[in-house]
Amino acid sequence: MRGRGLGRSRLRASDLVQLGAHGLRARPVRAVLSAAGIAIGIAAMLAVIGISTSSQANLDAELDELGTNLLTVSPGRDPDTGEVLPLPRTAASTAARVDGVDVVSATGAMKDVGVYRNERVDPAESNGLALLAADRDLLRALRAELSSGNWLDRAPRRYPTAVLGERAAQRLGVTGPGERVWIGDRYFTVLGVLSPVRLTPEMDTAVLVNAEAAERYLGYDGHPTLLYERSPDALVETVRARLPRAVNPENPQHVAVSRPSDALKARQAAEASFTGLLVGLGGVALLVGGIGVANTMVISVIERRREIGLRRALGATRRHISRQFLVEALLLSALGGVAGAVLGGAVTAGYAISQDWPTAIPFVALLGGVAATVVIGALAGLYPALRAARTPPTVALSSA
Numbered sequence: 321m322r323g324r325g326l327g328r329s330r331l332r333a334s335d336l337v338q339l340g341a342h343g344l345r346a347r348p349v350r351a352v353l354s355a356a357g358i359a360i361g362i363a364a365m366l367a368v369i370g371i372s373t374s375s376q377a378n379l380d381a382e383l384d385e386l387g388t389n390l391l392t393v394s395p396g397r398d399p400d401t402g403e404v405l406p407l408p409r410t411a412a413s414t415a416a417r418v419d420g421v422d423v424v425s426a427t428g429a430m431k432d433v434g435v436y437r438n439e440r441v442d443p444a445e446s447n448g449l450a451l452l453a454a455d456r457d458l459l460r461a462l463r464a465e466l467s468s469g470n471w472l473d474r475a476p477r478r479y480p481t482a483v484l485g486e487r488a489a490q491r492l493g494v495t496g497p498g499e500r501v502w503i504g505d506r507y508f509t510v511l512g513v514l515s516p517v518r519l520t521p522e523m524d525t526a527v528l529v530n531a532e533a534a535e536r537y538l539g540y541d542g543h544p545t546l547l548y549e550r551s552p553d554a555l556v557e558t559v560r561a562r563l564p565r566a567v568n569p570e571n572p573q574h575v576a577v578s579r580p581s582d583a584l585k586a587r588q589a590a591e592a593s594f595t596g597l598l599v600g601l602g603g604v605a606l607l608v609g610g611i612g613v614a615n616t617m618v619i620s621v622i623e624r625r626r627e628i629g630l631r632r633a634l635g636a637t638r639r640h641i642s643r644q645f646l647v648e649a650l651l652l653s654a655l656g657g658v659a660g661a662v663l664g665g666a667v668t669a670g671y672a673i674s675q676d677w678p679t680a681i682p683f684v685a686l687l688g689g690v691a692a693t694v695v696i697g698a699l700a701g702l703y704p705a706l707r708a709a710r711t712p713p714t715v716a717l718s719s720a
Contacts, residue, residue, distance in 0.1 A: 340647035343620065344655075351652055354609075354616040358656025358696070359663060361606030362689045366664025368602060370681040371671050378677040382518050387463065388581040389556050390519055393547035393563055396574035405574040406543040411567045412455065415547055418566045420555035425461035426544035428453040428531065433538050435527045436502040437492050447491040450526045451503065453534035454483075461548040462520055469497030469512025477532040482508040485524040489513045503527065504538045519580045520548070609656060610696035617649050617704035625711065632713035642709035649701020650694060657693030661686055 344351040393415065395404050408414070412426040430451045434443055456473045458464075467486065475481045482501060484494055489510075492501055500507040508529060517523040534540035547567070551559040560579070564572035621628070628641055665681055672679040 336643055336647045337651070339644045340651045343624075343644075343648040344651060347620070350616055351655070354612050355652055355656035355659060357609030357612040358606065358653055358693050359609070359660035361602055361604075361609045362657055362660025362693060363663035363667065364605055365602030366661060366681065366685060366689055367667040367671075369685045370664060370668030370679075373680040373682055374668060374672040374675075374677045377680040378675070381678065383581055387550070387553075388579070389550055389553050390462070390580055391549045391551070391556065391560055391563065392520075392578050392580060393549065393567055394576045394578070395545065396576045398574070405571065407545070407547070407575070408568060409542040409544075411544050412547055414566050414569075415549060415563055418559055418562050420551045420559045422550045422552070423457055423461045424547055424549045425455040425457040426531075426547050427455070427458065427526075427528070428534070428540055428543060429545040430534065430538055430540055433504050435488075435492065437494075438500075439502045441502070447488075448525060449488050449491065450522065451538070452526050452528050453531040453538075453540045454528040455531060458528070458548065461550055462517055462523065464517045464520075464523065465515045466512045467515040469510070471512060472528065472530050474511060475509075477530045478536055479530075480506055480508040480533055480537055481511045481530065483512045483514060483528045484510060485514050485526045485528075486516050487524045488527050491525075501527070503529070506537060508533075606692065606696065610653070610700045613649055613652055613656075613697060614700035614704065616652070617645060617701050618707070620648070621645060621704045621708045621711075624708075628708055628711055629713045629715070632711075638709035641711075642705040645705035645708050646698065646701045649704070650697045653693045653697025653700065654690070657690040660693070661690055664689070 393407070393411070395407050397404055412424050415421060416424045430453065433451050434446045435449045435451055436443075436445070454472065456471070456477075459466075459471055466483075469483070472481060472483055480503075482503065484492065484501075489495075494501065494510055494513070497510055497512055499510050501510060502508075514523060514528075529538070531540065531542070535542060549559065549563065556579075560577050563577050564575035568575050631641065632638075665686070668681055669679045671677075
């Protein structure tokens, strides 16, 4: 009689996928809503990671263009009194003699002189602008560009002329070269407007005048408040160590040297920490989505007791039933994961394009996000699958 009895019940992988997909198609609205929870969590995580990575890529590109070899030299403070000790008037010229220095330029702040659109403006409305006496090599040292007009060297140095930072021009209502602004007790003719200077954002709110004109008309004392220095990349640290003594031989300890690109990288690191927090929130959303999948599957098991009982009566084993509901949960999570990956990628691309950044989404994050949804789907579907498998066929049919 061998071979005449019922063979061992078998359920192929393709049958499992079809059964799982059928379960989702039978309740499309519920499936979409459950998958939406997973999708939102993955989309949030990928968008945060993608935007952060795109920002980093943009910063790296800007640093490649602007260079990381810019050093700034500023006055230090007296450790006993806390007073700022001014740099010598000869600071720029002595710094230029340091071996390895390519270019040095100085600016001197004049804090007691305001800049206004005209003489009728209330002196209290200073717009938060900084008035700086500038050397003619400042543009070369900063690798800055003019969005319009010309630099200060296009007019005799004793003439009352000015160049405005981008925000300074906006706040003063200056639309282009040829207009005038009121500085001190006279009008200065605007020669040009700077483009945004990423490495030295203080230039965006600055009003720059010739050092000679500043001494003649505005009482500038000739002591620079900040030096900008460029040197070959390989010599930056060497020059950095030599600058304090070159700038102020008597009190080199009162000179501070910094690297603006380090500040940008530090800010990026701080933003990365914030990104980690947002990714954590995205993980919480993903967990909530997984709970939603588990809830959906539990309800599905309860509602489909008749189907479970009938399949068990026709020969389906507990393993077949558990695999069916587990695959259904995996398909539900995978659907949400793919939708979330697409949505997160679209959000990242849209934001990066709006900011004129390169779009960068780590492939590892994309793959890891989808894989995480599969893992969550497996965990979320495990209990409902086991519950369905343990339901006796007689109980399932009688309670249906």
